[in-house]
Amino acid sequence: MHPLRKRRLILIIIMIIGVATATGFALTAFNQNLMFFFSPSDVQAGKAPENRLFRMGGIVVDGSVKRSDTNTDVWFDITDNEKAMTVKYSGILPDLFREGQGIITKGKLNAKGEFIAEEVLAKHDENYMPPEVAATMKKKPTEYIKE
Amino acid sequence: MIMRFIYQLGSPPYFYALSGRLLPWLTGICLILFATGLYGGLVLAPADYQQGDSFRIIYIHVPAAWMSMFVYMVMAFSGAMALIWRIKIAEIILINSAHIGAVFTFLALVTGSIWGKPMWGTWWVWDARLTSELLLLFLYLGVLALYSAIDDKRKAARAVAILALVGVVNIPIIHYSVEWWSTLHQGPTITKFDAPSIDTRMLIPLLLMAVAHKFLYAIVVLLRARNDLLWRERRSQWVANLFKGGS
Numbered sequence: 001m002h003p004l005r006k007r008r009l010i011l012i013i014i015m016i017i018g019v020a021t022a023t024g025f026a027l028t029a030f031n032q033n034l035m036f037f038f039s040p041s042d043v044q045a046g047k048a049p050e051n052r053l054f055r056m057g058g059i060v061v062d063g064s065v066k067r068s069d070t071n072t073d074v075w076f077d078i079t080d081n082e083k084a085m086t087v088k089y090s091g092i093l094p095d096l097f098r099e100g101q102g103i104i105t106k107g108k109l110n111a112k113g114e115f116i117a118e119e120v121l122a123k124h125d126e127n128y129m130p131p132e133v134a135a136t137m138k139k140k141p142t143e144y145i146k147e
Numbered sequence: 148m149i150m151r152f153i154y155q156l157g158s159p160p161y162f163y164a165l166s167g168r169l170l171p172w173l174t175g176i177c178l179i180l181f182a183t184g185l186y187g188g189l190v191l192a193p194a195d196y197q198q199g200d201s202f203r204i205i206y207i208h209v210p211a212a213w214m215s216m217f218v219y220m221v222m223a224f225s226g227a228m229a230l231i232w233r234i235k236i237a238e239i240i241l242i243n244s245a246h247i248g249a250v251f252t253f254l255a256l257v258t259g260s261i262w263g264k265p266m267w268g269t270w271w272v273w274d275a276r277l278t279s280e281l282l283l284l285f286l287y288l289g290v291l292a293l294y295s296a297i298d299d300k301r302k303a304a305r306a307v308a309i310l311a312l313v314g315v316v317n318i319p320i321i322h323y324s325v326e327w328w329s330t331l332h333q334g335p336t337i338t339k340f341d342a343p344s345i346d347t348r349m350l351i352p353l354l355l356m357a358v359a360h361k362f363l364y365a366i367v368v369l370l371r372a373r374n375d376l377l378w379r380e381r382r383s384q385w386v387a388n389l390f391k392g393g394s
Contacts, residue, residue, distance in 0.1 A: 005232060008230055008231045009227075012227055012230060012231070012312060015309075015312065015313070016312060016313075016315060016316070019313050020316050023316045023320070027327075031328075034275050034327075034328045035328050035329045036272070036273075036274040036275065036328065036329050036330050036331055037331075039329075057329060093268075094266070094267065094268030095266070096197060096198070096266055096267075104331055119268075119269075120268065121267045121268045121269055121272070121331060122266060122267055122268055123267065123331055123333065124197060124198065124266050124267070124333055125333055126333040126334045126335060126336040127336070127344040127345070128195050128198075128202060128205070128336065128344070128345040128346060128349050129195065129196055129345070129346045129349075130193030130195070130196060130346055130349075131193075131194070131196040132193075133196070134196030134197075135196075
């Protein structure tokens, strides 16, 4: 390679490495701010801000959804498979909201330690399959033997 | 042998003639891919277990998002070629990719937003994936703005190449944003080390659509590059020879 071109190539490589390193440091420094939500474990460990809105994400615990008879209030627990937190929300839930589904809520903790949500977003997973496949996957191995 | 081909490709008349011969083939293949991909995706593929038929927007959203990153990498690579070897064709590919990349990025953002409203319950959130993709759109727009701000187009191409190369750092951030940080956007379905977590009947049309989009980009960038090349070389002998017979 021509020496001039070689020098240009080296300069470009140095530039890219430099920019990547600087960005890497910046992103590591702001790591916490780049997190879109806290897990219930983080919240119970006191990592979430007090008296300020924050987001909490997790899986809706099976059988934990309780609805009010008179209005749109709903209570449910969300978990990250380690700790669980109770969430209270009043309003219309997204279509994908169901037990076992990942969701993200935005709100504040009240004095009782309940999470009062202002907004509930459904987080869908990266799996795509037809309903019949999903139905088969939900069955436990013992159910196959029975069939 | 390969080096000779690259040097030949760098020669404007050769590039013009070769791209002219390639274009009909590319167009034919692209049309077939789009037809089969769309039929497979919209008709043959089964509905999703959770999202029903709404998931079918994946056949535009995911290829567009992949293209937004792919075109950027082509742009940065051409930028490096333009800076090191000062190849005119590389400069032309660099700047003519920017428009197309910006359109794909815009398309990915808009279709993602349309998909997000019914599924997540929101049009937009400032999570790491969505924000870094928006940053990519601004990078493309920055490249276009910088290019048109400098009158000498050869100098402009070099300035733009540096900007494009600096922006490359955003590409892995977009890709890994869903793994490094907690985001509303879900993790990767296909571009991961595990087997793709999507049913084969849904996957095949998606891959067809992804390749179709690559061909579409190739066609549009070649058409744009040929135009740009003719304009820049309008005073040269080979362009004069080209149009002697016709007009």
